[in-house]
Amino acid sequence: MPTSSLINPLWNEKKVKNYLPHMTVPEVDDFLTKSDLVIIPIGALEQHSSHLPIGTDFINGVEQCKLIAQERDVLVAPVLMAGQSPYHMAFSGSITLSADTIIQVHMETVVSLIKHGFKRFVFMNSHGGNRAITTFLVDQINQKTAGVAVDFGVAIHPYLKSDTYKKPEVLDRHAGTGETSDSLYLMPDLVQLDKATATKLTLPKHLEQMLPEVINEEPTAKLLFLSEALKGEETGKKTSTLEMTKTGVWGELNPKEATVERGAKNINNTVQAAVKFIDKWNDLIKE
Template sequence: MAAAQTNPLWKEAKIKNYLPHMTVPEVESFLERSDMVIIPIGALEQHSSHLPIGTDFINGVELCKLIAQEREVLVAPVLMAGQSPYHMAFPGTISLSAETIVKVHMETVESLVQNGFKRFIFMNSHGGNRAITTFLVDQINQKTAAVAVDFSVAVSPFLKPENTKNTTSLDRHAGVSETCDSLYLMPSLVEIERATDPGMKLPKHLEKMLPEVIKEEPTAKLLFLSEALKAEETGKKTSTIEMTKTGVWGDLNPKQATLERGEERVSKMVAACRGFIDKWNELTQQTI
């Protein structure tokens, strides 16, 4: 009878070091071993027809969970939505202001510092939050007792880059790379059979820049990303719906994605973060 009354939708298993699953005694015990927190900053936005609205949030959380199984770091997600004004033409997208995102995370850090946590890694899993994450990390370091770092900056020296020498295509939002990661991190939510050709069209001057951008030429990439993928109200004609009706920002069909590549990409990221955490502990003489 007890089994018959159990929620039929509940399938979640308890994950080590994942704050939403932990009890107060477990957090107290964790603080005896570590004072480090990793906070994913994601988004709730369209990801074409084959990936869910919550792709950035879910993938970010799952990556952090994997890291926390190998090192003593608390995973503390507090906000699903991010800054996504350029996707607003697609139903389901939620976009928050930079001020809101910063305020929520500042108050989160202040709460956790009061609990006894001192070190914070902010793992941004949505490109539109990049500048916000940089500012947030600086504000925490300037205004609180905590020490914060940006995940992408922190892991860079430990990260083995992918071989992109022969890359000839743009592959960004909801494209092949993100679909590969999703096939590994949240396989049951990927509907690969529904993926379609992107059908992307750029303003002519941005299209001319594209070959240099794909080659990672620094100036071209800087100027391209400064103008591309911006809200309709800016008048730049680069919101998602103005560039592609499918919501995929790239040239490649996401059906080219493979689980194997996703596993390789995620494993490299976990290993890089593991290396950074070990170095941080070493430099601060932490034994936990």
């Protein structure tokens, strides 16, 4: 071990088990004697107001995958930081990629990993704007490669415990109390809660009228609301982020209300649901 004066003063990363960027070739070979399962987070680089970093979706996705990989033998293989985020482009630092690019990168990733002996793939979408892309990607892998792919959210849903957290009475989504709570647990050093501010939403009138039912999780209202809200300025829908919220928070609760306790409970629920799904999948393919 070199003396501290010779080490990069910014280096503070520790080796994480089953995390591909940290692994050597022999370690990957050894992993393949135990498992052929890969989890790939698909995140985003986009504004998260003044209190969360632009890399929130990517970092939180990777960190959740790492936690799952400490419980079961699954390879964590992130390959792309940015996602589809056209509606955030009025905010400095946001990056958006086309659906074609995201799909192509991940298809080539899967083909590479299949060549080495991996067969099963779980795609964790950690950014709402990638939902349709993830669904299509999973189908394309299943249709066009020797691999078997599943969508993380669909896979773990039957194993999640019911959320006992009281539902908000106003819209509370992007960069709101839920995402901020998760971030306080997953990446505490990157959350600047003192800089969080509440916002006032400006929605097209017909979407504003839907809000009470959307907040109450009425299925049709929620489907129609999300089909139209948070879309690029070029669509003319008047629902790009800046057109709805000047702070970048898509919700009317103050993110300062977030708590690490809520985040810990939510992430633990997700990790344990993932473990149960993996155990079931492993059991179903036993010879």
